[in-house]
Amino acid sequence: MRNLWLLLQRNAFTLTFIALMAVSVSVLLRNNGAARSSWFQKTGAVSSMIDEQRHEWSNYLHLSEENVQLAAENAALRSQLLSMNMADTWREDTLLGWSVRSGMLIKGPDGKPHTLSLATPGRAEGITPGMGVLAGGAAFGTVEDVGEGHSRILTLLHSGTAWSCRIGKGGPVASLGWDGRDVNVLQLNDVPRHVQATPGDSVFTSGYDLRFPPNVLLGTVIDSERKPGADFMKVSVASAVDFNATQHLEFIIHRADSERVVLAQPELQP
Amino acid sequence: MTALRMLLMVLLQAFILRDVTPFGEWTRPEWALWALLLVPPQASPFLKLLSGFAMGTGLDVALGTYGQHMVAATALGGALPALHRLFSPREGYEITDRPTLQDMGSSWLIGFTLIAAVLYHLVLMVVSNWYWQLLPSAILPSLTSAAFTTMCCVVLHMMVYTPDRRNPTH
Numbered sequence: 001m002r003n004l005w006l007l008l009q010r011n012a013f014t015l016t017f018i019a020l021m022a023v024s025v026s027v028l029l030r031n032n033g034a035a036r037s038s039w040f041q042k043t044g045a046v047s048s049m050i051d052e053q054r055h056e057w058s059n060y061l062h063l064s065e066e067n068v069q070l071a072a073e074n075a076a077l078r079s080q081l082l083s084m085n086m087a088d089t090w091r092e093d094t095l096l097g098w099s100v101r102s103g104m105l106i107k108g109p110d111g112k113p114h115t116l117s118l119a120t121p122g123r124a125e126g127i128t129p130g131m132g133v134l135a136g137g138a139a140f141g142t143v144e145d146v147g148e149g150h151s152r153i154l155t156l157l158h159s160g161t162a163w164s165c166r167i168g169k170g171g172p173v174a175s176l177g178w179d180g181r182d183v184n185v186l187q188l189n190d191v192p193r194h195v196q197a198t199p200g201d202s203v204f205t206s207g208y209d210l211r212f213p214p215n216v217l218l219g220t221v222i223d224s225e226r227k228p229g230a231d232f233m234k235v236s237v238a239s240a241v242d243f244n245a246t247q248h249l250e251f252i253i254h255r256a257d258s259e260r261v262v263l264a265q266p267e268l269q270p
Numbered sequence: 271m272t273a274l275r276m277l278l279m280v281l282l283q284a285f286i287l288r289d290v291t292p293f294g295e296w297t298r299p300e301w302a303l304w305a306l307l308l309v310p311p312q313a314s315p316f317l318k319l320l321s322g323f324a325m326g327t328g329l330d331v332a333l334g335t336y337g338q339h340m341v342a343a344t345a346l347g348g349a350l351p352a353l354h355r356l357f358s359p360r361e362g363y364e365i366t367d368r369p370t371l372q373d374m375g376s377s378w379l380i381g382f383t384l385i386a387a388v389l390y391h392l393v394l395m396v397v398s399n400w401y402w403q404l405l406p407s408a409i410l411p412s413l414t415s416a417a418f419t420t421m422c423c424v425v426l427h428m429m430v431y432t433p434d435r436r437n438p439t440h
Contacts (some may be wrong), residue, residue: 016316
């Protein structure tokens with residue numbers, strides 16, 4: 001403190017000079033427009049340069065924090081992506097000849113292996129046997145028989161049915177069925193051993209059975225079972241449809257359905 | 271006495287002599303400098319500095335040029351101690367020496383006044399123009415005005431400090 005005082009005493013004249021000059025310049029700047037403008041033009045450029053440098057340094061010093069924040073955000077997004085239901089739902093596509101007609105489920109599957117479901121409408125609304133039925137954009141079943149105002153639906157939860165499908169949109173075709181045990185688990189049979197079936201992979205219709213267009217969601221892979229020496233493996237699939245909560249249905253109609261059916265029949269030998 | 275002289279010169283410059291500019295901006299004298307330069311060399315540096323500040327403030331108030339003369343006169347007040355050292359005789363100033371024609375001689379007085387006037391006018395030019403592009407054209411008028419101010423100061427010296435008044439016995 002004493003040294004500071006001595007320093008001030010030693011430079012008292014210079015400090016007084018600086019103080020008086022500061023007062024004079026401030027009076028000048030306050031009262032002279034040109035001087036004020038020129039002064040602020042120069043000091044503004046300097047201060048903006050300093051601010052810019054400070055901002056750059058500040059950004060540089062905060063890079064590590066930003067990095068941590070970005071890594072956390074990245075991890076959150078990746079988790080969200082992995083847990084996200086990636087399955088898309090099939091929508092009406094009249095350009096390809098497919099259209100849908102809405103209906104209501106009257107009686108749903110009860111978990112027994114051979115139970116059939118009932119829905120409206122029926123023949124009066126153009127529903128015919130063999131049509132695919134969707135629930136929430138995912139495969140629900142197929143029309144097995146029709147009355148005037150009602151339809152009988154063969155759902156995925158019927159142990160006597162098989163559905164042509166594939167794992168992913170480009171996998172080999174396999175057959176999906178239900179073993180009649182667990183209503184939450186369907187079985188994909190005859191899947192070639194080399195096919196990669198990872199839990200979470202989507203299973204789509206192949207379109208080969210003419211009931212559904214291709215790439216309609218059926219479910220997602222739960223597990224796969226490879227037996228030693230076997231060429232095929234068994235894949236467990238969770239249905240995309242909640243059979244206990246389904247109310248609204250969509251009947252899939254193809255414009256040239258009768259023609260397709262006729263052409264798909266085995267050719268009669270003369 | 272110094273303060274009274276300074277006040278008188280400030281008032282004279284502001285109200286009577288402000289328009290005495292025979293060649294316009296080329297000869298714009300600062301009469302009040304004469305009073306400031308009469309501060310004795312032996313005086314305290316603070317007195318010189320404060321004298322300059324006071325003179326500048328007085329000129330600005332009287333002329334309505336707020337700040338310009340304050341800056342110039344404060345700069346000159348701050349430089350006066352150095353100028354006095356620069357122009358000091360080899361044996362130093364006598365205690366009775368005053369910065370007048372009689373005590374210090376014509377060459378000392380003219381040189382000292384000219385340097386001080388040049389400094390004052392240059393600073394005044396800078397704070398009057400401010401923009402760099404205006405300064406080159408203002409330098410020459412400032413130098414000629416400084417020369418004219420020096421001449422005016424010498425004339426004032428000759429008028430006020432006559433040999434008879436300084437030393438009646440001679």
